[in-house]
Amino acid sequence: MKTCYRKNEWLIVEDGFNPEMNRESESIFSIGNGYMGQRANFEEHYSGDSLQGTYIAGVYYPDKTRVGWWKNGYPEYFAKVLNAPKWIGIDVTVNGKQLDLATAKIISFKRTLNMKEGWLEKQFSITVSKNKILGFHSRRFLSMSEPDIGVIKYSVRSLNFEGTIELKPYIDADVKNEDANYGIKFWKEVDREAYEGAGIIVSKTLKTDFHVATGMCYNLFKNEKPVSAKPSVINREEYVGNAVKVDLKSGDELVMFKYAAVLSSLNSPKVSLIGDVKKRLKKSVEKGYSKLLLEHRKEWQKIWASSDVEIKGDIAAQQGIRFNIFQLNQTYTGKDERLNIGPKGFTGEKYGGSTYWDTEAFALPFFLKTADQKVARNLLLYRYKHLGASIKNAEKLGFKNGAALYPMVTMNGEECHNEWEITFEEIHRNGAIAFAIFNYIRHTGDNDYMAENGLEVLIGISRFWYQRANWSGDKKKYMILGVTGPNEYENNVNNNWYTNTLAVWTLSYTLESLSRVKKEEPSKYRMIIKKTGFDTDTEKAEWKQVIRKMYFPYDSSRDVFLQQDGFLDKVLMPAEMIPTEQRPINQHWSWDRILRSCFIKQADVLQGLYLFEDKYDTDTLKRNFDFYETMTVHESSLSACIHSIMASRIRNIVKAYELYLRTARLDLDDYNHEVGDGLHITSMAGTWLAIVEGFGGMRIVDSKVQVHPLIPDKWKSYSFHARFRGILFEVKVSHKEVIVRNLSDKQLKIIVYDKEWQVNSHEERSFKKTKK
Numbered sequence: 101m102k103t104c105y106r107k108n109e110w111l112i113v114e115d116g117f118n119p120e121m122n123r124e125s126e127s128i129f130s131i132g133n134g135y136m137g138q139r140a141n142f143e144e145h146y147s148g149d150s151l152q153g154t155y156i157a158g159v160y161y162p163d164k165t166r167v168g169w170w171k172n173g174y175p176e177y178f179a180k181v182l183n184a185p186k187w188i189g190i191d192v193t194v195n196g197k198q199l200d201l202a203t204a205k206i207i208s209f210k211r212t213l214n215m216k217e218g219w220l221e222k223q224f225s226i227t228v229s230k231n232k233i234l235g236f237h238s239r240r241f242l243s244m245s246e247p248d249i250g251v252i253k254y255s256v257r258s259l260n261f262e263g264t265i266e267l268k269p270y271i272d273a274d275v276k277n278e279d280a281n282y283g284i285k286f287w288k289e290v291d292r293e294a295y296e297g298a299g300i301i302v303s304k305t306l307k308t309d310f311h312v313a314t315g316m317c318y319n320l321f322k323n324e325k326p327v328s329a330k331p332s333v334i335n336r337e338e339y340v341g342n343a344v345k346v347d348l349k350s351g352d353e354l355v356m357f358k359y360a361a362v363l364s365s366l367n368s369p370k371v372s373l374i375g376d377v378k379k380r381l382k383k384s385v386e387k388g389y390s391k392l393l394l395e396h397r398k399e400w401q402k403i404w405a406s407s408d409v410e411i412k413g414d415i416a417a418q419q420g421i422r423f424n425i426f427q428l429n430q431t432y433t434g435k436d437e438r439l440n441i442g443p444k445g446f447t448g449e450k451y452g453g454s455t456y457w458d459t460e461a462f463a464l465p466f467f468l469k470t471a472d473q474k475v476a477r478n479l480l481l482y483r484y485k486h487l488g489a490s491i492k493n494a495e496k497l498g499f500k501n502g503a504a505l506y507p508m509v510t511m512n513g514e515e516c517h518n519e520w521e522i523t524f525e526e527i528h529r530n531g532a533i534a535f536a537i538f539n540y541i542r543h544t545g546d547n548d549y550m551a552e553n554g555l556e557v558l559i560g561i562s563r564f565w566y567q568r569a570n571w572s573g574d575k576k577k578y579m580i581l582g583v584t585g586p587n588e589y590e591n592n593v594n595n596n597w598y599t600n601t602l603a604v605w606t607l608s609y610t611l612e613s614l615s616r617v618k619k620e621e622p623s624k625y626r627m628i629i630k631k632t633g634f635d636t637d638t639e640k641a642e643w644k645q646v647i648r649k650m651y652f653p654y655d656s657s658r659d660v661f662l663q664q665d666g667f668l669d670k671v672l673m674p675a676e677m678i679p680t681e682q683r684p685i686n687q688h689w690s691w692d693r694i695l696r697s698c699f700i701k702q703a704d705v706l707q708g709l710y711l712f713e714d715k716y717d718t719d720t721l722k723r724n725f726d727f728y729e730t731m732t733v734h735e736s737s738l739s740a741c742i743h744s745i746m747a748s749r750i751r752n753i754v755k756a757y758e759l760y761l762r763t764a765r766l767d768l769d770d771y772n773h774e775v776g777d778g779l780h781i782t783s784m785a786g787t788w789l790a791i792v793e794g795f796g797g798m799r800i801v802d803s804k805v806q807v808h809p810l811i812p813d814k815w816k817s818y819s820f821h822a823r824f825r826g827i828l829f830e831v832k833v834s835h836k837e838v839i840v841r842n843l844s845d846k847q848l849k850i851i852v853y854d855k856e857w858q859v860n861s862h863e864e865r866s867f868k869k870t871k872k
């Protein structure tokens with residue numbers, strides 16, 4: 101466990117230069133604003149190890165699939181989030197020698213991420229010849245109020261140095277992805293302009309033909325006065341810049357404000373990209389650094405006001421949860437329904453920036469409870485717009501009649517992942533997408549969504565479940581064969597309990613929703629029936645059969661649900677019997693051994709019990725928890741959070757806390773030794789859920805919000821913000837009491853420890869903390 105970052109409530113601080121951890125720090129100190137993201141690469145030239153990463157939401161490349169043996173139906177490509185033209189670059193030359201932090205004589209170095217205000221700062225000082233010292237400082241942010249704008253304030257201060265400094269702000273469009281399957285470059289230059297003070301490059305992606313214009317301009321001051329020196333303009337293929345030389349004496353300070361505008365053809369017509377970038381740059385300079393920063397900080401203030409979690413008595417936990425909330429909001433702002441949340445957000449190339457079931461299963465519940473309902477609605481609309489593509493996905497696999505199989509991994513609705521056991525077999529993702537509709541409506545009360553969009557999606561998914569299930573003449577039950585459940589450590593299994601449960605639930609929920617829409621919105625109902633060609637009597641009757649006769653693997657001797665048909669044929673043993681040096685097993689064991697073992701990568705039966713816990717009594721939850729937790733190795737970042745929530749649900753706070761700790765600082769402490777690849781953005785939502793739904797016990801049941809708070813011994817108190825049907829409230833939990841504060845103008849009805857209360861607008865109520 102690495103602990104090179106200082107613990108602080110609102111800051112992440114790296115003291116001292118750690119080049120061996122540069123990739124990790126580049127991920128940790130990433131900034132983003134939902135529209136674009138930037139790893140913490142240096143502004144200056146750096147010849148050391150680094151993963152360059154500038155990402156623009158929605159701009160991707162379909163990299164040709166690489167598989168050993170091509171099978172019918174394989175996706176043609178694996179989508180890649182693109183390392184886009186670099187806008188942060190400012191090269192520095194000191195007396196004719198290029199500054200390179202890998203070789204410079206560094207006296208001090210400090211990197212700070214301010215999560216409260218959303219900016220990244222870097223300070224360092226170096227010795228140049230004859231003990232002359234220069235101090236450097238940069239602060240940058242990707243504006244939350246003007247999402248296409250990035251700003252850097254860069255300064256050089258001479259302590260006792262006399263000589264010439266050259267600053268070279270530039271845009272570099274000669275960029276590559278490290279994970280390119282065939283090593284090719286994904287960009288081609290389309291246009292380029294460079295002047296004194298500014299430069300723009302328009303690049304396009306190969307195949308997908310996204311056009312991106314990246315422009316920069318700057319102001320330069322010496323001791324607060326504009327520098328009059330003429331810059332030389334650099335204008336060559338895929339590179340534009342200006343080089344300005346300034347003489348410095350002891351005590352002098354040079355300050356550059358670099359403004360960048362990044363526009364893509366997703367938001368601006370291709371023909372006007374250059375013109376639009378120029379306008380955006382002009383506006384940014386007119387506003388200026390301070391005003392842009394102020395507006396940006398105000399946006400962060402709003403975000404924290406409705407999503408902050410405060411933990412007293414445990415600074416590591418406090419920093420961990422704020423880091424997670426911060427990164428989630430940097431990744432997705434919910435303003436554009438074409439965008440989604442990649443498991444690594446904008447912090448690395450892994451997972452291609454594509455959408456996984458992680459969005460519906462983990463991220464959506466976070467945004468539902470912390471942001472305006474439009475944010476979660478846009479996540480649902482993203483899938484609604486991909487319905488046609490999902491029907492095609494299903495057709496490719498032989499399904500018909502409008503059955504929809506949503507992709508396991510996608511950018512535009514097409515499947516774009518090429519591991520068979522994940523792509524074709526993890527059909528449970530279809531269930532997560534259906535459940536998300538239910539989850540959205542129960543949180544927001546936005547019933548209109550069902551008739552407007554939800555029902556069509558549910559019909560498509562239900563048709564898929566119906567066709568995917570088959571009747572077993574032997575067992576006289578419906579089966580769902582050949583799947584991978586959330587536990588990716590067993591493939592091609594039959595009757596994964598979680599998948600079968602979700603299938604039946606979706607069919608029932610669709611039938612119920614059909615009846616409700618028919619009654620409440622008859623004309624919309626008729627339209628949907630027509631559009632989907634739904635055969636009301638036959639299809640309903642067929643679905644009811646499957647609901648009645650689905651097979652669920654179950655072990656009557658232990659009285660637990662079985663992860664899949666053959667689970668008990670495995671040698672069952674607790675994960676603690678695996679020698680420590682063989683963990684994680686995915687890095688030490690052969691795939692053959694993993695698949696045969698009883699060890700579970702991530703919540704599977706428990707994932708299902710988490711979704712449908714209200715259908716089971718506490719004893720059932722406990723029996724299943726005790727059975728599966730011991731065999732779960734939690735080698736997916738999405739696992740421990742769900743187990744932690746379930747542990748809280750069965751009131752085992754010690755276990756809940758132990759599991760919570762595994763998720764809370766996963767990236768900050770780099771538990772899995774992979775932070776260099778990027779952060780685990782979607783699992784961060786799981787961590788938040790482990791506090792709010794786990795310790796806080798927040799649930800929405802029968803259109804009512806309830807909490808049942810527990811508190812870990814180590815914490816003095818904690819509080820969280822949450823929303824329910826337009827009402828923002830705060831719950832503060834200490835060992836003695838629970839305080840509910842209603843932060844909205846409406847009255848809040850809330851169930852605290854099983855009893856309903858009313859909390860008036862802008863008032864608070866205190867409740868005695870119960871032990872259980």
Ligand code: BGC
Nearest residue numbers: 443456457458588736738782
């Ligand atoms: C998990 C999947 C998840 C993916 C992306 C995998 O390790 O097993 O459930 O969708 O990571 O986060």
